[in-house]
Amino acid sequence: MEYSRQLIQYALSGLSNGAIYALIGFGFAIIYNATGIINFAQGEFVMLGGMLTLFFLTFMNMPLIPAAILAIAAATAVGITFERFAIRPLRKATPLNLVIITIGASILIRGVAMLIWGKDTHALPSFSGNDPLYLAGATLLPQHLWIFAITLVTIIASRLFFNYSIVGKAMRACSYNRRAASLVGIDVRKMVLLSFTISSAMGSMAGIIIAPLTMTSYDVGIMLGLKGFCAAIIGGMSSGIGMVIGGLLLGILESLGAGLVSASYKDAIAFIILLVILFVRPQGIFNTSETERV
């Protein structure tokens, strides 16, 4: 009984981490599908979300919700600036060069954050108290519910956006074939900018909802970004549902591994899972294999 309760506990905390990984992975996939770039600065938007909210909360004495909204807006502005000044001028650069630029941007953003806010670790207050709820013997914090709810709403909203709105369809058209999209009158550059906007907003939101549970500091973006990237790879970049399942799978397995094997190897477990999955299914779990053309 004790054992099964522990298992449920691990699974629950795994699910909430997994939801965050899925959200971050979404950010990766949106930019990748629009531009073919793996944006290594994605994790920094997650960090910016948490740190900016804290900044507006404590230094400006704002209530939580306006602070969070302002933080998302500010992080998104950083994302837009990045696209406008470093990605757009380099339309013809090789993908590798663009990846190096995103790495440079991530170092730059992290460095500025360290200069402004220092190296301390901070806690963000929970959205609605810390009284635990009990579910099948396992404890659940209200913040976990917030994470599940916000992730669910975001994913449904983005599914509606990409499947039914004209702009969302245009973005998907760009990811299938950029030239064909521009031939039918889609402004590809605008779509790329939009992809950076959406993904930095999504990333910063993920950073805000996880910060009350895991604390935040100037360097949390690296690991969270990489785990989100993991989720995107496991689920496959092109599949929305795959991404969610990939993130949740990663979160649960990681949390079970950390609980049952060793907590100090928690991060290693996530990457071992990734390697095993890549070795067994080199194209991701939910993608069908493609044939390379010469």
Next chain:
Amino acid sequence: MTKGKKNLTTFLFFTIAVLMTPLFLAGNYLLNVLVFVGINTMLAIALNLLLGFAGQISLGHAAFFGLGAYISGILTTRYAVDPWFAMMLSAISVGGLAFIIGFPILKLKGHYLAMATLGFGIIMYIFFNETVDLTGGPSGMSGIPNLLVGPLIFDSDMKNYFLIWGFTLFIMLLSINLSDSRIGRALRSIHDSEVAARVMGVNVRLLKVQIFSISALISAIAGSLYAHTMTFVSPASFGFNFSIELVTMVIIGGLGSIYGSFLGAAILTMLPEFLRVFQDFDIVIYGLLLILMTMFMPGGLVSGIRWLASALSSGLRKEPD
């Protein structure tokens, strides 16, 4: 001049420049920085063989460097193995490990390959940190003996400079030869199109694994040398950030160019030293420079310098040897 002769002349000039440099820098701390430039040049060349020639990315090369350093460190401090023998063992075992994991890893392509090598790097980094009994954990491992040849102990910056650069020049020469050989051409054909290379009779799968293994072996040698010259290793030197820095060195220097790897390594190693005057701002300036260099010199430094060299070459050739 034939291409081979031209390569040799360039290499001789480079060697002379490398050997002359310490004469002007005796007792200067810059000599110590140049030792690191040598080690990083080896690592950048190793990665360039994989990334620039064969077109296969690795975001976990710091792990091979770290493995080389730790195997040397553990063997010499705990089991009193001779340092040279320890270096040999670590090179062979890391090369062997890379050969084994190379088969499943190099089946992957593009960002899947990037992610797998990155994952391997992070797993090794956590392993260095957590196996405290073996590696000393986050606080590191000290007391690693210096290398010695007879009565000559490599324990000063000056001696280490010649030791490290001896190895670096040797590896540069090998890589230059490799790039103009049959294997070099086969590797570049993989870079351009794997399917076409296979159709032309190149054993793509084996060749990729072999070059991955050689690249890891060179990185392990660099790691051993690092351990024996520093006499101290800690996990912080072998993390994800350093893997990324190595990729940056290769790309900023110029993909597929051996001298480019040297330039990339030299700049990224010395830059933080010069930026130290900016104190806390150094990391910000570093990030900014990375972005600007990639934006304005997309072909790498070597293409910029080649342009300069062709303008000056007639003048240079008239100078006496």
